[in-house]
Amino acid sequence: MIQRSxxxxxxxxxxxxxxxxxxxxxxxxxxxxALPQRIEAYRRxxxxxxxxxxxxxxxxxxxxxxxxxxxxxxxxQQVLRxxxxxxxxxxxxxxxxxxxxxxxxQAKHRFDSAAFRVGDGLTIRKSKRLGITGVPGExxxxxxxxxxxxxxxxxxxxxxxxxxxFVCFQVTVPDGDVQQRDGASVGIDVGLSSLIATSxxxxxxxxxxxxxxxxxxxxxxxxxxxxKRGSKRRLKAKQRLARHSAHTAxxxxxxxxxxxxxxxxxxxxxxxxxxxxxxxxxxMLAKAVHNAAWGQLRxxxxxxxxxxxxxxxxxxxxxxxxxxxxxxxxxxxTLAERTHTCPCGCVMDRDVAAAxxxxxxxxxxxxxxxxxxxxxxxAA
Ligand SMILES: [Zn+2]
Numbered sequence: 001m002i003q004r005s006x007x008x009x010x011x012x013x014x015x016x017x018x019x020x021x022x023x024x025x026x027x028x029x030x031x032x033x034a035l036p037q038r039i040e041a042y043r044r045x046x047x048x049x050x051x052x053x054x055x056x057x058x059x060x061x062x063x064x065x066x067x068x069x070x071x072x073x074x075x076x077q078q079v080l081r082x083x084x085x086x087x088x089x090x091x092x093x094x095x096x097x098x099x100x101x102x103x104x105x106q107a108k109h110r111f112d113s114a115a116f117r118v119g120d121g122l123t124i125r126k127s128k129r130l131g132i133t134g135v136p137g138e139x140x141x142x143x144x145x146x147x148x149x150x151x152x153x154x155x156x157x158x159x160x161x162x163x164x165x166f167v168c169f170q171v172t173v174p175d176g177d178v179q180q181r182d183g184a185s186v187g188i189d190v191g192l193s194s195l196i197a198t199s200x201x202x203x204x205x206x207x208x209x210x211x212x213x214x215x216x217x218x219x220x221x222x223x224x225x226x227x228k229r230g231s232k233r234r235l236k237a238k239q240r241l242a243r244h245s246a247h248t249a250x251x252x253x254x255x256x257x258x259x260x261x262x263x264x265x266x267x268x269x270x271x272x273x274x275x276x277x278x279x280x281x282x283x284m285l286a287k288a289v290h291n292a293a294w295g296q297l298r299x300x301x302x303x304x305x306x307x308x309x310x311x312x313x314x315x316x317x318x319x320x321x322x323x324x325x326x327x328x329x330x331x332x333x334t335l336a337e338r339t340h341t342c343p344c345g346c347v348m349d350r351d352v353a354a355a356x357x358x359x360x361x362x363x364x365x366x367x368x369x370x371x372x373x374x375x376x377x378x379a380a
Contacts, residue, residue, distance in 0.1 A: 002173045002306050006147055010130065010158075010165040011140040019135045020158070020165060026068045027079045028111035030061070034083050035103060051084040071134040072121025075114050082115070113159040118169065122156050130167060132158070141167065148173050162246040163239065173307070181309040183268030187359025189320065189351050190273075190294045193338065196259070197351030199271075199325075199359040207255055213248045220244055252293055260300035264308045270301060271362030274314035315361035325356035 012020055038049045055077050062069040068076060086103040093100040116122035116132075123131045129138035147153070151171040159166050187199035194203040220241040227234035263270060275294070305312045324331050326346035333340065333350060340346065340353035348356075 002303065004148075004171050004173060004303055005168050006145070006171055007166055007168040008144065009142045010167055011142065012135075012165055013137070016135055016137060016139055017165065020132075020160070022067070023071050023132075023134060024111055024114060024160065025108050026065075026071060027076065027114050028106050028108050030068060030076060030079050031083055031111065032105050033061075034080055035105060038083075038087065051080055054080045054083075072116060072132070075116050075121045075133075078115035112161065113157050116156045116158065118153040118156050122158065122167075124153075139165075147171065150174055162242040164246070179309050180311060181268050184266070185269035185271065185359060185363065186263070186267045187271040187355040187357070187362065188263070189355040189358055190275075191351040194351060195255075195293070196297070197349065197355045198263075199352065199356040201349070201352050203349065203351060204259060207251070209251065213244075213251070216244060217241070217248070253296070256293060256297045256300055260297055260304050263301065264304045264310045267310060269311045269313060269362065270305065271313045271315055271359045272298065272301075273317035273320060273358055275317050313362040313365070315358055315365070320357045320361075321350065321354040323354075323357045325353050325360060 034054050037054065041047045041049045058073070058076060058080065062073070062076070083103065090100055090103055118124070121133045125131050125138050127138055128141065128143065130141050131138055147169060148171065151173055153169055153171060155170040157168045157170075159168065188196050189198075191197045191203060191206075193206075195206045197203045220237065224234065224237040224241055227237050302312055304310075319330065322330055322332055324340065324342040324344060324346055325348075327342060327344040329342060329344065331340060331342050338350050340348050340350050346353075
């Protein structure tokens with residue numbers, strides 16, 4: 001089974017979007033009421049409240065909270081689950097001694113989503129519009145692509161982003177009929193100056209708008225910082241920044257969808273580094289990781305490959321950029337050096353060399369293939 005998600009833009013009427021906003025507000029209040037309940041229970045009785053303790057009280061809470069009672073019961077349960085997850089993550093971080101941020105109160109303008117079960121609180125009506133418990137009428141959906149016919153609809157997340165509304169369906173698709181296909185293999189590496197480089201010598205340039213978008217982002221952030229807290233001007237500046245961020249994220253997603261689609265169509269095996277993107281993003285390589293674009297590309301590749309019969313191999317990332325793909329010798333380079341130059345005579349683009357090493361590692365551990373075939377290809 002493959003888990004996939006399908007996101008669609010919603011076009012609620014003005015009246016509907018007012019109610020949707022009220023609904024998120026009610027869920028936010030519930031979250032903020034359930035949080036201190038846990039803290040108090042622990043402080044007074046050293047009792048750790050769990051999800052079931054809190055959800056068993058939900059009925060009583062809804063009996064006195066008219067506003068909350070008007071919205072989906074199961075969606076309200078999901079709010080308590082969300083808090084439960086926040087605590088679970090906090091305790092997990094405590095154990096691993098990572099920086100353990102305690103679950104926080106949520107601000108209404110940041111509480112941007114609610115989770116539903118499809119068919120319970122959120123339904124797709126015959127009219128192909130969306131029905132949401134507590135929201136009048138049916139909400140218009142832009143079905144820009146069909147949900148897979150064989151799909152089993154599980155959860156759906158309603159969300160608000162920069163003033164727009166979306167619904168995201170979590171879909172389980174059977175993968176029984178996908179077979180591993182034959183074809184070429186490729187290694188890909190995050191480029192330093194390019195988005196990615198492949199072992200076939202292809203480099204995909206970072207789209208030119210990224211620099212411009214980053215500059216604009218900084219400008220909008222500075223503008224926001226200059227505004228007085230709580231002022232109308234600040235709210236406007238905040239909205240401008242949010243709209244810009246959402247727009248950039250869309251552009252990036254579009255580029256990465258196309259790139260991953262093209263790679264999956266052309267290759268039967270795709271080798272990449274098994275990288276800890278979080279760690280990478282915090283290091284000095286942050287710029288080169290293109291604001292998490294790499295992690296997103298990997299996710300896109302993984303799910304597209306799964307349904308196309310392409311194999312994605314993750315290899316040991318150690319020293320890939322410091323190894324010669326032709327002779328295997330270590331060739332130290334600083335981040336500034338753009339070219340791989342080895343005493344053995346191998347000269348190539350730094351990122352392409354690394355991509356080739358990645359492919360070789362995948363082939364060394366893959367079925368029936370050795371290093372030789374690819375080093376011959378490199379020498380040719
Ligand atoms: Zn060499």
